[in-house]
Structures are given as C-alpha cells and as structure tokens.
Amino acid sequence: MHLPQGPVTYKYIEVGKTLYQALSTRTPRFPPRVAYVMLSSLFQEKRETVTVYDPFCGNGVILCTAYLLFSKKIKKIIGADLHPVVLETARRNFRWMKEHNAFEERLRAIQAYKTENSELKKTYQERCRLIFNHAQQICLDVELLQRDAAQIQEHLAAIDGEVVLVTDPPYAHNDHWNPKDGLESADFGPLEPFLQQVAIAPNVTALLICYRVNQPIRGLLERYFVVTPLGGTKGRAIYRCEPR
Numbered sequence: 001m002h003l004p005q006g007p008v009t010y011k012y013i014e015v016g017k018t019l020y021q022a023l024s025t026r027t028p029r030f031p032p033r034v035a036y037v038m039l040s041s042l043f044q045e046k047r048e049t050v051t052v053y054d055p056f057c058g059n060g061v062i063l064c065t066a067y068l069l070f071s072k073k074i075k076k077i078i079g080a081d082l083h084p085v086v087l088e089t090a091r092r093n094f095r096w097m098k099e100h101n102a103f104e105e106r107l108r109a110i111q112a113y114k115t116e117n118s119e120l121k122k123t124y125q126e127r128c129r130l131i132f133n134h135a136q137q138i139c140l141d142v143e144l145l146q147r148d149a150a151q152i153q154e155h156l157a158a159i160d161g162e163v164v165l166v167t168d169p170p171y172a173h174n175d176h177w178n179p180k181d182g183l184e185s186a187d188f189g190p191l192e193p194f195l196q197q198v199a200i201a202p203n204v205t206a207l208l209i210c211y212r213v214n215q216p217i218r219g220l221l222e223r224y225f226v227v228t229p230l231g232g233t234k235g236r237a238i239y240r241c242e243p244r
C-alpha cells in the first residue's frame, strides 16, 4: 500500500472530510484551527507531560489534534460526551487512525461521498494516508467515556497527576439566550456546574475553553478562575482559565 510521508498539520483534521462526523446529531462541525490555537497556547511553554481531557468531546476534533500534533507532551488523552452516537464517532476516528482495517474502511467511505469532484475525494484520502502513517509512530493511551460533564468532580479526583481541560462546550441555545439579559438569566446548561467543580479540583492546572463570540462568557468564567483571553478565531473566543 502507498503510504506517503510528510508533515501532518491541523488543516488535515477536518470533521466530515478526513474525520467522521456524527450525522444523526446536531453536533456542529468544529474548526481544527480553534483546537490547534488552544493546544498550542498550552504547549508552547515547557512543561511536564500532562493528561489532556475534553469533557464535551463531540466527534473528537480537539483530542485528535492533540494526539496527532502534541503527543510528545501528553501523558494520556481522555474524552467524554453524554451522547452515545457522538462518542462512538470519536471512537471511530481514533480507530481509523490506529488500525489498518478501520483506515481502509475510512478510505472507502470517502470514496462513496456524494460528489462528482473526484479530485476532492483524492485530496481527503491522501490526507487520511498521511494521518494514518503519522499515527503509526504514536504510542499514547486514549480513553473515551460516556460521562456527564456536570458531574466531573469524582472523575477528576480519580485521575493521577496534572490535568489540563481543553474544550468546546455546548453553546447557550438561541431561544434561551439574550445577551441583553445579562449573565444572571442566561442558560449555560451544564457549563456552570462543570466550572464550579473544575475550579476546586486540585489537579487541574488549566482550562482552555472556546465559546461563540456572540455569546460572551467571560463574566461567568471570572466567577471561578483567573481568566486570560487568547483572542479568537473562526467565530469563537478562546479563554485560558487558571485556578485562583
């Protein structure tokens, strides 16, 4: 089999193109650039290897980006999502990066895409080959679990060593959300209980979080953390949150 050599970049890690997407759910496509910006800001400093945990992992874009581009700085990868279909998609994404049969299946699935543009299919398949080839050199434990992020405290306590959370949580629903209402009346779903528990977990040293720019959450984050805005990209603002 032809296995091209070459650098893998975040641009190759795309839901619905190289990665599988959970089509039956409304989980939106997540831009790999946002994952890359969050992870780079974390790993640009020299540090001991850490556990990277995405508690709202969806299809797994952040985790796949961490696995492929930052594996040397990571001790373990943990992902969780409440939705079983989404979680199975994240598992399939790791499976095809690691296992030959699953990789071949991924190439066939791309071949079956409903598009007349065969050049595009070839591009995605070539990117998959690069990703698969690169992933063969990586030896890193990945655990994907069905868990409620609003009850993360016990799970964090069971993890050994330093944990950094890197995540793209569910957004406030438009029908619940009106920025003019201010923070008190906004419905952040599982986000607030999640933040409360993360803030008191002794082994969490940083939380990297992105959120839609039109739904400001800085005030909410500042209730629990020291917050550094890291700018934004692709319609999302990125914040680094550290314990007080």
Ligand SMILES: C[S@@+](CC[C@H](N)C(=O)[O-])C[C@H]1O[C@@H](n2cnc3c(N)ncnc32)[C@H](O)[C@@H]1O
Binding pocket: 027, 028, 029, 030, 055, 056, 057, 058, 059, 060, 061, 062, 080, 081, 082, 083, 086, 147, 148, 149, 150, 168, 169, 170, 171, 190
């Ligand atoms: C914005 S999406 C994340 C998309 C993800 N970045 C990706 O690569 O596909 C938010 C995810 O949070 C999950 N979710 C919602 N409430 C949750 C909860 N209480 N605990 C864990 N996951 C939850 C949803 O199923 C959804 O997959």
